Amino acid sequence: MLPTIMITEGGPHSAEAWAGVTAQQIIQVGETASGIPGAQARKLELRVIEILEAAHAHVQEHEQAALSEHGADRYDHPLDSGVHIDDPLAEIVAASQGTAYEAHFAKAEVQAYIRQVLGEHFATSMKIERDWHADRAVAA
């Protein structure tokens, strides 16, 4: 599988861009998915993207606020992406309820996997905010 390359001109990746990439690693709808399960899968995928866009935006805003408060000291703080995971995870699980995929998203191992993906992507987003902050400080 090829790595996914994200490219954004002029600044960090948008929450919308992140949402699409993160969703791809959480839910994949086959091209031939059909009938009620197929429709539910596509609706669920869109709902997951909505949830993730809001979550990524929150992560970015939180990191920007922390950078405003702490300045360059923030670069040495741990990338504690874990604090941002519980709410979007709960929303994703809730979105799956009443669909053909409720049992899948209720599994502990599936939720652990989602935690890992969210943690990695949120941490990356936080680091990118810090790097841009540092870059702009040098340029100023």
Add this chain to the structure above:
Amino acid sequence: MATTAMAVSFKVELLSGAHCFMATQSGVSCAGTTGQFALTSLASTANLAVGMAVTGTGVAAGAVIASVDSSSQVTLSKAHTATVSSATFTGDVFKMLLIKASPTRTFDGTQTNVGTPGSGSPSATNVGTDETSGAGYTSGGVTLANVNPSNPSGATAITTFSANPSWTTASFSATAAVIYNSSGRLGGTTGRAVSVHDFGGTQTVASGTFTVVLPTADATNAILRIA
């Protein structure tokens, strides 16, 4: 050009115990006495391996784990310089560098070392001038954060890295990435190639952010897998 592949030399080195992908454990509570080599009272040594670098107040510079003695004790390679109450254990340092557009050689599983990135003729032992360059890119690439290897399902073992590699205020083009070990675990040789990852075409960023999003960390897709 590039072909996604695990370096053949890496496979041999792995069987020789020459790569440690263990995740960093920071601020681990332990006990060490000045002049002694042992660290005792560890809660667990499950994810510690011989050769991992050890740092902390009272730990001698350059110390590594010489032996894992029990579930609560390790012995270091150098005597403590002062009382030790906590320590950080670090596996090998892996990095990802990028290959430029239209490289002169094909990067694949025959790559054994990254050599001197940015300098010299490209070969199986040197990425050389086939490394990408441009604003926001530092030769040698970026450091990856280890994640403990695991067996997510079936008979496949995997490892991945946390926090996907990214470059900011970046202006460059790249066609592939090479993951390599910058630590000198085997014979002191650094830069040993781990794997090559083709991007499927030239990827160009201009004054922006370039991120390599590592694939799903499962038995089918993880960036590094052994079946």
